[in-house]
Amino acid sequence: MSKDTTVSRATPAATSHAGSGREKTGPAEEAARRAEAQQDRIAQRAYELYEQRGRQEGRAMEDWLQAERQLVGASGQS
Numbered sequence: 001m002s003k004d005t006t007v008s009r010a011t012p013a014a015t016s017h018a019g020s021g022r023e024k025t026g027p028a029e030e031a032a033r034r035a036e037a038q039q040d041r042i043a044q045r046a047y048e049l050y051e052q053r054g055r056q057e058g059r060a061m062e063d064w065l066q067a068e069r070q071l072v073g074a075s076g077q078s
Helices: 027-052 060-076
Strands: none
Touching: 027 060
């Protein structure tokens, strides 16, 4: 004869902490968030370069790479 038991399968990630106001994230989520923010900054700078050139079409890759060099290079220097 077996006895019925209920087993909770909730994991820390699945449980809710009332009042915390923020989800807890791990290193991978933080890295993804930083990468997305950096991509946004590069895109904004590339658009600024496009506007500075008088909105000439056909040089999006050049603008992106220049923006990336400016921003990534600047953040890599201490």
